[in-house]
Amino acid sequence: MSTLQRILYVEDEPDIQAVAKLALEMVGGFTVKICSSGEEALREAVAFAPDMILLDVMMPGMDGPSTLMALRELPALAELPVAFMTAKVQPAEVTYYKSLGARDVIPKPFDPMTLASQVRAIWEA
Amino acid sequence: MSNEKTMAVAVAEQLARLRDDYLARLPAELTGLEALASGLSGSEIDRASLDELYQRLHKLAGSGGTFGLAALSVGARSLEQRVRGWLAEPLDAVDVQARQTFAQDVAALGKTLSEANAMASATLPDKGASAPGQCIQVWLVEDDALLGQALGRQLESFNYVVRLFTRIGDAEAAAQTERPDMLLMDVMFEQEGENSTEVFTLHPNLRALSCPLLFITAQDDFQSRVRASQLGAEGYFLKPLEVPRLVNRMVQVLEKLRAPSQRVLIVDDDADLAEHYRLALLAAGMEAEILQQPAAIMEKIATFRPELVLMDMHMPDFSGPDLAGVIRQHDNWSSLPIVYLSAETDLDRQIEAMNRGADDFLTKPISDAQLVAAVRIRIERARYLDEQINRDSLTGLLKHASIKESAGIEVIRARRSGKPVTLAMLDIDHFKVVNDTYGHAVGDVVISSIAMLLRQRVRQSDIVGRYGGEEFVLVLPECGAKDAHLLLDDIRQRFAAVRFSYAQKDFTCTLSAGLACSAQHPDSNGAALLVAADEALYVAKRGGRNQVRGGQLDLKGAQP
Numbered sequence: 001m002s003t004l005q006r007i008l009y010v011e012d013e014p015d016i017q018a019v020a021k022l023a024l025e026m027v028g029g030f031t032v033k034i035c036s037s038g039e040e041a042l043r044e045a046v047a048f049a050p051d052m053i054l055l056d057v058m059m060p061g062m063d064g065p066s067t068l069m070a071l072r073e074l075p076a077l078a079e080l081p082v083a084f085m086t087a088k089v090q091p092a093e094v095t096y097y098k099s100l101g102a103r104d105v106i107p108k109p110f111d112p113m114t115l116a117s118q119v120r121a122i123w124e125a
Numbered sequence: 126m127s128n129e130k131t132m133a134v135a136v137a138e139q140l141a142r143l144r145d146d147y148l149a150r151l152p153a154e155l156t157g158l159e160a161l162a163s164g165l166s167g168s169e170i171d172r173a174s175l176d177e178l179y180q181r182l183h184k185l186a187g188s189g190g191t192f193g194l195a196a197l198s199v200g201a202r203s204l205e206q207r208v209r210g211w212l213a214e215p216l217d218a219v220d221v222q223a224r225q226t227f228a229q230d231v232a233a234l235g236k237t238l239s240e241a242n243a244m245a246s247a248t249l250p251d252k253g254a255s256a257p258g259q260c261i262q263v264w265l266v267e268d269d270a271l272l273g274q275a276l277g278r279q280l281e282s283f284n285y286v287v288r289l290f291t292r293i294g295d296a297e298a299a300a301q302t303e304r305p306d307m308l309l310m311d312v313m314f315e316q317e318g319e320n321s322t323e324v325f326t327l328h329p330n331l332r333a334l335s336c337p338l339l340f341i342t343a344q345d346d347f348q349s350r351v352r353a354s355q356l357g358a359e360g361y362f363l364k365p366l367e368v369p370r371l372v373n374r375m376v377q378v379l380e381k382l383r384a385p386s387q388r389v390l391i392v393d394d395d396a397d398l399a400e401h402y403r404l405a406l407l408a409a410g411m412e413a414e415i416l417q418q419p420a421a422i423m424e425k426i427a428t429f430r431p432e433l434v435l436m437d438m439h440m441p442d443f444s445g446p447d448l449a450g451v452i453r454q455h456d457n458w459s460s461l462p463i464v465y466l467s468a469e470t471d472l473d474r475q476i477e478a479m480n481r482g483a484d485d486f487l488t489k490p491i492s493d494a495q496l497v498a499a500v501r502i503r504i505e506r507a508r509y510l511d512e513q514i515n516r517d518s519l520t521g522l523l524k525h526a527s528i529k530e531s532a533g534i535e536v537i538r539a540r541r542s543g544k545p546v547t548l549a550m551l552d553i554d555h556f557k558v559v560n561d562t563y564g565h566a567v568g569d570v571v572i573s574s575i576a577m578l579l580r581q582r583v584r585q586s587d588i589v590g591r592y593g594g595e596e597f598v599l600v601l602p603e604c605g606a607k608d609a610h611l612l613l614d615d616i617r618q619r620f621a622a623v624r625f626s627y628a629q630k631d632f633t634c635t636l637s638a639g640l641a642c643s644a645q646h647p648d649s650n651g652a653a654l655l656v657a658a659d660e661a662l663y664v665a666k667r668g669g670r671n672q673v674r675g676g677q678l679d680l681k682g683a684q685p
Contacts, residue, residue, distance in 0.1 A: 005494065015188040018143050026136050029409070029494050060180055087187060087202065109190030109198065111333050112140055121355070 004123045006031045008050035010041040010067060011085070012059040019112055020054075028116025038062025038070065046076050052123050053077075054106070057086035057097070065100050072101060083122050085110070135408075144192045148238075154185065155235045162231040165224045169216050179208045185234075196237035204230055260286040261379060261581065264305040266296045266321070267341070268314045272364075279368045279626075283574055284581055284619065285375070293321060293328065300330035307375060308334060312342035312349050322352035337378045341366060376577050380521070385585060387504040389413045390431035392422070392448060393466070394440040402435065402466075405493040406500065419443050422451060426458060428538075432504045435487075438467030438478065449482035460510075462503050466491070517591040519569055520576035528590025528598045533651030535588070535602050536643055545644040547609035548651075549599040550658040551575075551616075554635045554670040556595040563627040571634055575620055582616050598655070606642035606675070613638045613673045621671065637665040640675035 007030045011017050017034045024032045033048045035041040038055075039062055045053070053071065057064035064084050071077045084097045087108045094105045104122045106115070161178050165171050182205040189198035207227060211219050263285045267273035270291050277287040288305070290296040293314060308331070310321045322340065326332060339360040340353045353361050360374045389406050391413055393399040399415045406413035416425050419442060426434075434452065436445040449463045465478055468489045475486050487499055515527040523531065532548055539546035553559075553575065560568040572595060579589045579597060588600040601609050617636055624631045639661025641654050649657065661675025668674065 013184045013187050015143070015147050016191050019140065019191050022136060022139050022143070026139065026408070029497065031494070058183055087190065108187055109193075111335070112136060113335055114333075117357070 004030065004051050004120055006033070006048065006050045007052050007054060007119065008033050008035065008041065008045055008048055009054045010035045010038060010059070010064070011054075011056040012036050013056075016056075016108075020110075020115065023110070023112035023115040024119065027113060028119065030116065030119075038064070038067030041067055042070050042074075045071060046074055049076070050080065052119065053080060053082045054119065055082060055084050055102075057084050065097070068100055068102065081123055083119070135410075147188065147192055151238065152235070154181070155231075158182070158185070158234070159228070159232050162224075162228040165219070165228070167217060167219050167221060167224055171216050171219075172212070175208050175212055175216070179205060179212060182208060194237065197234060200230070200234050200237055204234075260284065261307065261375075262305040263287050263307045263309055263375075264290060264296055264299070265309045266290045266293060267309075267311040268292065268316055269311070276366065276368070280372070283372050283623070284578055292317065293319065293324065293331075297328040297330050300328075300334050304334055305336055306379065307336055308338045310338065310340050312340050312353075313344065320349060322349045322356065322358075325352075325356055337375075337382070339371075339374065339378075341371075372577065373573065376521070376580070380580075383585070384508075387411045387433070387501065388429060388431045389500055389504075390416055390425065390429060390434045392416045392419070392434060392440075392445070393437040395437070402496065405496055408493075409497040409501070411497075411500070419448060422448055423455065426452065426461070431461070432507060433462045433464060433500055435500065436463055436465050436483070438465050446478045446481040446483065449478075453482040460507070462507050464499070464503060466496075520573055520591050522576050522579075522597070523588065523590035525590070525592055528588065528592060528600070529651065529655065531588045531590070532598065532600050532655055535600050536649070536651040536654055539602065539643045540647075542603075544603045545605045545642050547601045547604050547606055547640055547642040548654050548658045549601065549609060549613050549638050549640050550592065550655070550662045551579075551597040551599070551613070551636050551638040552662055552666070553595040554637055554666075556634070559632075559634060563632075567625065567627050571625060574623055574625070575636065578616060578620055578623070582612065582619070598658075605644060606640060609640050609642065610673055610675075613640065617671065617673055635671035637662060637670045638673045638675075639663065639665055640673065642675075 007024055009017070009020055009024070009032060011020065011034065014036075017036070021032050021034060024030045033044065033050070035044055037059060041053070041055075055064040055067055059067075062070070064086070068082055068084075071080070071082070081103045082101065084102045084105045085108055086093070086097075086105060089105055089107045097105050103125065106118055106122070110118070158178065158181060161174050161181075165174060182201045186198050186201035186205055189195075189201060204227070261284070263280060265273055265277055265280075265287050267276070267289065268291050270289070273289045273291065277289050280287045288299075290299070296308075310325075312321055314321060337359045338356060339362065340349075340358050341362045341364060342349065343364045345363055350361055359378045360371070362371050362374075389411055391399050391402050391406075393402070393415070396415075403413040403415055414425070414429050414431075416422055419440070434449075436449060438445040445465050445467070452458050452461060452463065462485070463483045464485045464487055465475075465483050466487045466489060479486065485503065487496070491499075512521075515524055516522065517524050522528075535546045553571065556568065556571070559571055572591075575597065576589070576591065579599065583589060583599060583601070586602055587604075590598045590600075592598045599613075601612070604612075617638060621633060621635045624633060626632075639658045641649075641657035641661060643649070643654060646654055646657055658675065665672045665674035
């Protein structure tokens with residue numbers, strides 16, 4: 001692990017995609033790729049070679065947890081840090097998501113000015 | 126403007142644009158939801174509609190929250206849950222009453238928007254420290270009201286405006302609509318049985334303030350310290366508080382926010398590439414300019430005053446090392462960082478170039494992020510060194526030689542621009558008595574507090590230096606004698622109002638100041654203008670102290 005630079009963000013809602021891209025690229029200085037579904041993420045992730053993946057939990061089709069499972073099957077991504085993004089952050093759910101192999105959970109809505117530092121903190125944890 | 130501030134403004138603008146687009150699309154989305162909701166029939170036929178409603182309400186809850194439409198988000202979230210409940214069971218169990226209420230609630234989502242629009246102006250970020258000249262707003266969250274009031278009073282004498290909250294919840298409520306410049310929090314809240322480093326993240330409004338955060342505490346425990354550090358706290362102070370130390374940290378933190386943006390001069394004959402670098406640096410909140418005429422490099426440096434020069438190695442008329450050599454011929458700029466940006470990978474040639482005055486080598490092609498990071502780090506380091514060399518350790522102000530040099534530069538610049546510069550010399554009255562009566566430690570507090578007052582009252586472009594023991598110099602570019610007089614007299618009055626305490630005894634100090642404006646001394650250089658300001662200061666001292674003198678020419682009797 002060197003530095004956090006490339007982030008793959010999987011989110012189906014275009015408005016949130018736009019804000020997150022802004023927050024991560026402009027404020028955080030990261031290189032960001034957005035995928036609109038779990039399926040798209042599975043196709044694109046290896047080629048993009050992210051340092052970290054952010055996954056929306058609830059998406060139509062493959063949801064966040066099943067996307068995580070499928071990503072973990074890909075050897076290149078088996079160990080990659082992943083964080084879930086979700087509105088419902090009950091402690092039990094956080095524990096559950098972590099048990100799936102996520103490093104942490106970022107509550108939505110996020111603050112565009114601090115999202116990048118939240119992500120960095122999780123990556124460094 | 127500081128980097129953070131420039132960035133915050135740029136991000137806020139982009140966010141506002143996205144939000145406007147979103148708000149423009151929203152009515153259609155709400156109408157669509159209403160149509161779906163009112164079309165429910167109370168049977169299995171609804172399943173497709175309800176699936177769609179569930180997805181769309183979920184999206185709405187998420188996007189609404191992202192754009193700060195909290196009421197819309199909460200409303201959509203609760204409707205989403207209701208639909209989820211229905212979907213889990215046979216749909217003919219959903220009675221007509223429930224469907225009607227649901228349709229009404231969906232229709233009511235639109236009503237939250239008008240409130241949200243009113244809120245929007247209040248929630249847009251306004252980061253960075255307040256403008257110089259404004260008071261710094263500090264929120265003190267401390268459950269011990271007596272201690273809070275006492276600390277508040279002391280901070281107020283350092284020109285901070287303090288608002289005391291005795292409960293975290295009160296500060297959380299206030300944070301919904303207001304924003305301090307700094308948050309000062311006690312760690313242990315006995316009454317509520319809470320540790321604020323633990324519960325801070327549970328308060329979304331406080332968390333969203335993203336202003337500097339400092340903790341104060343009676344007990345030093347490692348866990349709280351770690352949590353404070355995780356929260357990005359800028360300080361952790363143990364009670365009983367040493368107020369000057371606390372204030373010193375507060376000043377440092379605010380200064381950091383206020384730090385001017387980094388200035389980079391780009392020297393590259395490839396105009397497109399130079400423009401690309403310029404934009405990349407601008408986007409990172411820096412100021413960047415391109416040198417158009419190599420022959421004018423020293424004029425450009427003198428006017429733009431870059432903190433780093435990004436230099437192409439090979440240019441048609443002059444090479445990078447040639448120009449670096451020219452820069453190094455000037456004593457003033459002998460420590461200006463020069464970084465080559467070149468496709469040169471031959472180590473010997475790199476070393477040769479470095480021998481001729483450059484500090485570092487960046488190899489093309491380089492990503493924007495790498496470029497920004499490389500430049501930022503080098504400028505930060507240069508600034509730090511500059512601080513160590515040129516700043517007075519007690520006050521953080523420029524030292525004698527540096528302020529004198531700044532005065533000289535500004536007088537030359539004023540002559541060129543045709544706008545006046547005013548120099549002010551200030552001296553604390555009877556300072557020896559303070560030292561003799563209360564000791565040097567108290568004297569140092571008086572010195573630091575006037576330094577803080579000066580920094581808070583002047584503009585960003587003004588320069589403040591500690592000229593001698595209790596003597597200070599202000600360089601006020603583009604400021605005539607009259608404005609300077611008003612400013613200095615305001616500073617004089619504020620300083621006289623600051624209460625210092627020593628062994629339960631309060632005392633105050635006053636200052637005298639002398640002004641000299643370049644408009645009145647058109648032929649004077651910096652040194653001569655300083656002498657004129659010093660003479661005016663002498664007049665103020667002889668006239669009874671606690672007054673501002675000089676600059677009468679354009680005051681027309683406004684002076685007492």
